[in-house]
Amino acid sequence: MSIDKAEDLDTFMEGVISRNPGEPEFHQAVHEVAMDIIPFIADKPAYKDMRILERMTEPDRVVSFRVVWEDDQGELRVNRGFRVQQNNSIGPYKGGIRFHPSVNQGVLKFLAFEQVFKNSLTGLPLGGGKGGANFDPKGRSDDEVMRFCQAFMTELQRHIGPDTDVPAGDIGVGAREVGFLFGQYKRLVNRFEGVLTGKALDFGGSHIRTEATGYGAVYMMEKMLSHHNEHLEDRTCLVSGSGNVATYCAEKLIENGARVLTLSDSGGVIYAKDGITTEHLEYVKELKNKRRGRIKEAADEFGLKFYKGKTPWGIAGELVFPCATQNEIDVKDAKVLIKNGARAVCEGANMPTTPDAIHIFSSVKDLLHAPAKAANAGGVAVSGLEMSQNSLRLKWSETEVDERLRQIMVDIHDECVEHGVQKGGHVDYSKGANIAGFTKVANAMLAYGVM
Ligand code: NDP
Ligand code: 2IT
Secondary structure, three states: OOOOOOOOHHHHHHHHHHHHHOOOOHHHHHHHHHHHHHHHHOOOOHHHHHHHHHHOOOEEEEEEEEEEEEEOOOOOOEEEEEEEEOOOOOOOEEEEEEEEEOOOOOHHHHHHHHHHHHHHHOOOOOOOEEEEOOOOOOOOOOHHHHHHHHHHHHHHHHHOOOOOOOOOEEOEEEEHHHHHHHHHHHHHHOOOOOOOOOHHHHOOOOOOHHHHHHHHHHHHHHHHHHHHOOOOOOOEEOOOOOOOHHHHHHHHHHHOOEEEEEEEEEOEEEEOOOOHHHHHHHHHHHHHHOOOOHHHHHHHHHOOOOEEEHHHHHHOOOOOEEEOOOOOOOOOHHHHHOOOOOEEOOOOOOOOOOOOHHHHHOOOOOOOOEEEHEEEEEEEEHHHHHHHHHHOOOOOHHHHHHHHHHHHHHHHHHHHHHEEEEOOOOOOOOHHHHHHHHHHHHHHHHHHOOO
């Protein structure tokens, strides 16, 4: 498809949709970017003539493979694994691995596409990719998860490497899975190298990587508020999810004197009127990472309210942190959040807000909204710092990594302001993030010529 009429978003999207049938999440992610980039490049012929945006929507390659493993009953199981290598113009492909039954090629293509812009925003030399499998770790024993991870890596290893493609965790992939994946890679290639991030501290991991996405989202919120002469202290917060991003987001909020009212999982939401405490949070971490239980058990343990099958969005709170999954806030949720006095939304999860809900948020004057590619970039940023430490064969202190993370989030905030400030001073953080993320990758692609 030609984008001679690059101004025409509809024409551009028709092409994307026809080339990528049956991948609605990918269409959604591309549309959110194209909306800002097509007007931006309208008077920049170099980007238009070299078809930069068109090329960015086409992954460098998509690898799909069979994963066969044996369950505890001795039955053979067959899953499908993927790695989407989206763009390596500014560094090796970099992005997480997701294990969840909803994983398919379209979901991973949306995540890989987003990752390119996010990684560019970090200011580090990181390209974008994403991988995963339609494997459901829920209810599986440690041995089953190990056999699955080993089978998955046996194929994946031929496509990755510390200067080629560096995976990490995402939904369903945490410290346990990264350990199994890294061990199998090391065994197969007979080299100890920084091919995965999110490793444990004992074998090449970085301080603060576990905490980084959640902490980073709070640093972003803190900076958005201070930019508007406000602060975090005493604000009520709604956090969804109870995994890696949600728990460390809640931890940093509590440390800053904010009141976290909720945590959730796919079974429902817990509500603590006086705020989730550090004791509650330590229990939830142990529950989720060791016992692999459900969030309802935390409500039972501490006498908190539990709303089965509900999300946090019906509860009144000022600062909103969706930290579970894509499209978890819809129009109805957005309207209720606004009616209940939401002041700011900071996206810990990837693409957690539906396009219509984003429209509702942006129709509210002064509502602050940090999009995922800016707000949750702290995780991959510290992954980038883990890669640097692995290359140097050094380990930086907790304080040093945390300081670097904080500075990266402040820089991302300021880039969003630079490219997203509107007449009257309102900041369109999504526009700012899209343009800032696009420009670096696009300039590198221009430098390389036709490929
Ligand atoms: P985890 O697997 O640690 O936790 C995921 C949490 O989200 C769980 O509480 C899970 O509940 C809930 N959840 C997942 N899918 C659904 C669903 N379909 N409906 C309702 N709840 C759901 O994952 P992470 O915390 O790592 O990831 C959360 C989000 O943050 C994802 O969007 C991920 O892409 C994004 N992200 C993660 C980064 C990281 O460093 N880990 C970095 C940047 C973004 P249940 O157990 O019931 O499924
Ligand atoms: O969505 C994400 O940024 C991640 N899952 C983390 C990626 C990484 O390489 O650390």
